[in-house]
Amino acid sequence: MNKRKLTTLFVGILLASCGSSRTAINDLATSRPIETSINLSQVIDDKAPVIINPGRFTVETVTYRLPKVVQGTYSVSDFGKYVDDFKAIDYNGNELSVTKVDTNTWTIANATQLEKITYLVNDTFDIESSGGIGGEQPFSPAGTNIEPDNYVLNLHGFIGYFDSLKNNQYKLDVTASSDLVRTSALQNIETKASDDGKSLTTSYFAPRYFDITDNPMMYGKMDVEEFQVGDIKIVLSVYSPNKTHSATSLKETMFTMMQAQKEYLGDVNTTPRYDIYVYLSAGKEDSPKGFGALEHHTSTVVVMPESMPVEALAKSMVDIVSHEFFHIVTPLSVHSEDVHYFDYSNPTFSKHLWMYEGVTEYFANLFQIDQGLIEEDEFYGNVMGKIQTSLAMNDAMSFTEMSENVLEEKYAPQYYNVYQKGALIGMCIDILMREESDGNRGVLSLMKELSNKYGKNKPFEDDKVIDEIVAMTYPSLRTFFDSHVIGNTPINYSAFFNKVGLIIGESKIKTNYLQNAGALIVGVNPTKGEIYFNDLVSENSFWDAQGVKPNDVIKSIDGTEVTMQNANQIFQQVFMWQPGKEIKVKLGRGDDIIEINTTLTQSYTMGKSIMKKADANETQKELRKAWLKG
Numbered sequence: 028m029n030k031r032k033l034t035t036l037f038v039g040i041l042l043a044s045c046g047s048s049r050t051a052i053n054d055l056a057t058s059r060p061i062e063t064s065i066n067l068s069q070v071i072d073d074k075a076p077v078i079i080n081p082g083r084f085t086v087e088t089v090t091y092r093l094p095k096v097v098q099g100t101y102s103v104s105d106f107g108k109y110v111d112d113f114k115a116i117d118y119n120g121n122e123l124s125v126t127k128v129d130t131n132t133w134t135i136a137n138a139t140q141l142e143k144i145t146y147l148v149n150d151t152f153d154i155e156s157s158g159g160i161g162g163e164q165p166f167s168p169a170g171t172n173i174e175p176d177n178y179v180l181n182l183h184g185f186i187g188y189f190d191s192l193k194n195n196q197y198k199l200d201v202t203a204s205s206d207l208v209r210t211s212a213l214q215n216i217e218t219k220a221s222d223d224g225k226s227l228t229t230s231y232f233a234p235r236y237f238d239i240t241d242n243p244m245m246y247g248k249m250d251v252e253e254f255q256v257g258d259i260k261i262v263l264s265v266y267s268p269n270k271t272h273s274a275t276s277l278k279e280t281m282f283t284m285m286q287a288q289k290e291y292l293g294d295v296n297t298t299p300r301y302d303i304y305v306y307l308s309a310g311k312e313d314s315p316k317g318f319g320a321l322e323h324h325t326s327t328v329v330v331m332p333e334s335m336p337v338e339a340l341a342k343s344m345v346d347i348v349s350h351e352f353f354h355i356v357t358p359l360s361v362h363s364e365d366v367h368y369f370d371y372s373n374p375t376f377s378k379h380l381w382m383y384e385g386v387t388e389y390f391a392n393l394f395q396i397d398q399g400l401i402e403e404d405e406f407y408g409n410v411m412g413k414i415q416t417s418l419a420m421n422d423a424m425s426f427t428e429m430s431e432n433v434l435e436e437k438y439a440p441q442y443y444n445v446y447q448k449g450a451l452i453g454m455c456i457d458i459l460m461r462e463e464s465d466g467n468r469g470v471l472s473l474m475k476e477l478s479n480k481y482g483k484n485k486p487f488e489d490d491k492v493i494d495e496i497v498a499m500t501y502p503s504l505r506t507f508f509d510s511h512v513i514g515n516t517p518i519n520y521s522a523f524f525n526k527v528g529l530i531i532g533e534s535k536i537k538t539n540y541l542q543n544a545g546a547l548i549v550g551v552n553p554t555k556g557e558i559y560f561n562d563l564v565s566e567n568s569f570w571d572a573q574g575v576k577p578n579d580v581i582k583s584i585d586g587t588e589v590t591m592q593n594a595n596q597i598f599q600q601v602f603m604w605q606p607g608k609e610i611k612v613k614l615g616r617g618d619d620i621i622e623i624n625t626t627l628t629q630s631y632t633m634g635k636s637i638m639k640k641a642d643a644n645e646t647q648k649e650l651r652k653a654w655l656k657g
């Protein structure tokens with residue numbers, strides 16, 4: 028569907044039938060930028076004042092909205108929830124009557140008299156214990172932050188749009204204390220100091236509302252590093268409240284990773300500038316809790332725990348930021364009409380999350396082995412992890428059906444599978460294409476061909492792209508799509524591994540201190556409010572060697588008592604434990620208290636792993652080489 032195009036056309040016809048004088052006035056109203064401002068120097072009660080001045084309207088009623096859903100997220104955010112004290116002011120300074128239609132929508136009658144809209148915006152980071160963006164499973168990278176030392180300006184949380192003026196240009200003034208560092212990729216028109224010099228107002232220009240939502244900003248006491256990767260300028264902004272990490276400490280890792288990504292991508296059109304905004308959460312009650320990253324076309328916002336050791340943070344950043352950066356291939360250069368004409372209020376979703384998220388996630392894994400950043404074993408371990416996780420979800424659900432209906436109750440819980448099975452779909456297509464082309468073509472070359480055909484300004488038709496891909500490639504892909512992407516037949520991964528001389532077998536594999544190869548070794552007893560080790564703990568070499576038994580209750584970790592309230596936060600830390608760390612754990616067994624004070628060693632478990640076939644033939648070995656080393 029293409030609702031927005033239809034609306035524009037409809038308005039165009041109406042205007043053409045109006046008298047010339049009226050058209051002239053209307054031109055005045057619609058050709059000037061919508062003037063907007065956010066004043067971070069006048070934050071009261073954690074709320075920032077926003078002013079929207081759209082110019083003079085010629086219609087009687089106008090509708091103003093904040094986004095219900097933002098691009099790159101597949102759930103309802105309702106940014107209107109964070110708006111307070113909404114007022115429409117006329118040219119004489121009086122309030123006009125406003126009707127709040129729903130959470131995100133306001134209509135203003137007598138719009139011809141409307142001079143400006145004013146409201147206050149509440150931030151979302153500090154309320155994630157009970158709400159925030161993403162609700163029960165918060166997703167901080169799409170949220171907003173207002174605190175004296177840091178402002179995460181995901182502008183979709185501050186600035187809205189008029190239904191009729193979505194394609195208008197925007198001017199945005201952001202006022203903030205002059206001692207704050209500010210980064211933004213939006214075009215900077217001018218910067219002015221206040222009379223007393225205490226604050227600075229930076230003016231930005233956005234060609235249309237899309238660019239407002241696509242260009243987050245960060246202001247604060249942070250540090251910024253810039254470096255060049257080929258012809259891309261990378262701007263890395265890091266806010267670490269306790270100064271545990273810095274842009275300087277992460278720069279080398281990001282540089283090595285992005286250099287490798289650029290090398291892997293080859294001649295794909297990229298962007299002259301790419302921004303990485305990193306907010307590190309201090310882990311307090313009012314700190315953000317939904318870790319991860321959200322992609323934009325030329326930037327990404329990352330939220331991670333500040334307490335991570337530097338090596339663990341660097342490794343997570345490689346996995347996360349490489350994924351976000353690969354989004355410049357899809358959906359940036361290859362996407363459907365649903366993405367291109369995104370409706371923030373009532374979005375429709377493409378059938379092809381297997382591509383946008385799945386293939387992107389697959390690239391983020393494959394480039395690391397292709398470019399020699401990881402060894403084969405680690406790559407196979409990552410693939411096996413995705414297989415295990417996806418098998419724990421609904422493996423017999425049509426991927427295109429789930430994708431298209433991802434907001435609905437039946438499908439929403441399966442969304443996480445786009446990063447698991449979605450990536451595996453990418454892998455299977457890659458192996459099939461390598462097999463059919465003597466190793467010459469793969470999923471990367473397919474995406475390059477699609478991006479040459481479409482590119483960032485031309486969407487594909489959602490219902491036709493699979494037919495097109497089949498026509499561009501091989502009939503075996505038709506069978507694969509019909510059975511495993513459109514259809515609901517589970518994929519037999521062993522058949523694909525066999526093509527490249529690999530098998531799935533049982534062996535001793537590395538694991539962490541909370542899981543055995545993906546399966547949790549702790550359980551919750553909600554009636555007693557206790558967290559305990561389950562039967563699987565006996566198969567976790569580290570805990571088993573410490574004498575831990577099934578049903579031991581975890582009383583405290585590193586001096587902090589474990590409760591139902593703080594369990595998530597504590598076990599997020601345990602999940603990131605690395606060998607070499609000193610730990611103190613208190614367990615309850617019956618009436619006894621058992622204390623474990625020791626240094627972590629690598630933990631192992633028996634589990635499924637992907638191994639090389641001893642009797643693989645030359646064809647299989649050659650295909651494996653073409654697959655892993657392009």
Ligand SMILES: [Zn+2]
Nearest residue numbers: 322350384387
């Ligand atoms: Zn993604």
